[in-house]
Amino acid sequence: MDKLMILKNLAIIIICAKSLALLSRRLKAPQVVGEIIAGLILGPSLLGWIKPNDFLSGIAEIGVILLMFSAGLETDLNQLKKTGVKATLIACAGVFVPLIGGTILYMCFYGFSSFGTDEFFHALFIGTILTATSVSITVQALKELGKLTDEVGTTILSAAIIDDVIGILVLTLVISFREPSSNIGDVILRTVGFFILAFIVGIILYKIMKWLDNKYPHTQRIPIIGLALALALSYIAEKYFGIADITGAYVAGIILSSLKDSKYIDSKMDVNSYMIFGPVFFVSIGLQTDMKALDMTILLFSLGFVLVGLITKIIGCGLMSRLCGYKGLETLKIGVGMMTRGEVALIVSKKGLEVGMLDSKYFTSVILLIISSSILTPIILKLLYSKDESSSNQGSSDKNSDKIKA
């Protein structure tokens, strides 16, 4: 890999990603969308200026680890305990209905296949991509409406966080099941083994970090050790347990999420992430998508994918919230609030490409789902809330609030 090429690629990626992210923001879409579009423009779909290469995919890989670590760090365990049961049930429905919906959609297009075949896993993977709601896009939509902290808002947010956890579990299992060498018992054993290990190591590391954090708060060593932990757990998860590395990074984040300095660590990861690693990751999604190669089938599939993605969340979360005692419009608000998809859907897709369970042509479908869900959710939520009596609840404090200055 030529050194000058690295400098040139990075300069172009960073500047294009940021410009389009800002444009995207101005158009009320999430910045991620702009960064992906930057990749589409720079990649084979349009200009062909940048070709995917080993160095960029290494950087993108670290980018994913940082993003998942950060997602783990932002998990508020206390809030989860509080909203607990209801949110968990809604999250579960919001994971399994889209999972099944996506799987069936794929089979409708490409024929039904029996369990264990490659085609079956391709179908299942399409469903897996649909599982995780985007916490950050949901937070932003609710915050703009001033509805983040009322009962429905809290439920949506908690369910969105919990469905990340469940989504990661589903991903872990789906990938492991597919390995030729593995049988179901083995997979479950390894997964359980990893989480037990993570739990024990987690408690020990948490105690050590807590001691360090009390002794040296706000020092460089805190985020540095945190990052090393995330990298190490990612490595151990994949190398010794056959579990996706991103699961390890996410778990590392959750382990440290109750630390006094968890926000401090997160803010440092955020700087690393938005400056180089994040843009390279999202741009590389665009680079790997070749719009020119699209045919009618994939376009129709994408349309179906978007519809199924949106509707299954509304049905799953809406119905479950009714069972949990919410009424009328509230159930619809919860369903719509859970529709958003973002970073995690992309991370899961990229993982699928890596392990050979997803063709890169489906990136287009995922990108379309992210764009449409993040445009439609705020609009529909606004409509639903305006049907209510006007309320003046203007809550606005949350863990992501300092991430807005772009």
Place this chain on the structure above:
Amino acid sequence: MDKLMILKNLAIIIICAKSLALLSRRLKAPQVVGEIIAGLILGPSLLGWIKPNDFLSGIAEIGVILLMFSAGLETDLNQLKKTGVKATLIACAGVFVPLIGGTILYMCFYGFSSFGTDEFFHALFIGTILTATSVSITVQALKELGKLTDEVGTTILSAAIIDDVIGILVLTLVISFREPSSNIGDVILRTVGFFILAFIVGIILYKIMKWLDNKYPHTQRIPIIGLALALALSYIAEKYFGIADITGAYVAGIILSSLKDSKYIDSKMDVNSYMIFGPVFFVSIGLQTDMKALDMTILLFSLGFVLVGLITKIIGCGLMSRLCGYKGLETLKIGVGMMTRGEVALIVSKKGLEVGMLDSKYFTSVILLIISSSILTPIILKLLYSKDESSSNQGSSDKNSDKIKA
């Protein structure tokens, strides 16, 4: 390059580098020393756990760009203008005496060679490494004595900053002269061409950035555009002018150094730098050094290199400061204060390895010089100041002061 290998390498590098950096700090040596020693331990000299590879050298390359960009950003153009003439003269003497001293030392060991031969350039490069005083180590030493802001302190600091500029110029010229295709006129033309271009583009970019900075202060876009500028100028310098990429990054930093948000940009670069890129850069210096391969000649050479490195700065800067009107102990303080070497010496060495003007075995000499100069300078300075009447000047404000929390 295996993805799991990347995760493992990074986790090990980050945790070892930081641990040894902290240990190093506790022993009153600069943290850089600890990070290099981490590399020596992890590399072929001792454990052999990590082998230099393409990905790591790519990361290290970005690390150097970040460091030089940061050095440029920290340049205080106003202070330079104030202390101006005297500091410049002292800096010049502090560049040229060591340059000549190093060159002669090499020739004493390996025989005299005439201008234009490869051997001549190897000798000249040894001199080039000796040119740049370490601003950060000098600042720390003076600050601990509470002497950073008195007249002598200001002169030392300004001269240390200016000798970076002159050192970079010397490096640029030395590397360019050596290219087989180039003649002196051509080299000077290209160098002048680059600086004229950088000046013009710099003014335009500075105006644009100033406008952006006033409109959107403290937003992500400011450091991101800054970084892209640094990468782009590095690329353009090397690709189109045959000038070292680090020169481009340094110039980019100087262009933005008068910006209101220059400290803000610098703090963001710093996070990127200390978390991943910096440790990888310094560790990779250690990784490329094979202590086992050392023979008696290189050990003796290293001893000479350290002595010449220290003494030439004292002679050059001391004598020139006498000519500038300083008296007695003051001249010695200035000479000793300019002795420190650090990051820039390493960056120059690594550049030398890259262009084939330096063998990696000399890394040992450079590392020894950094260690001994950074241990001796504070000790000797303290002795010299204690010979004065006790003074209570307790200045402590400087641009680096917020970099201390490790």
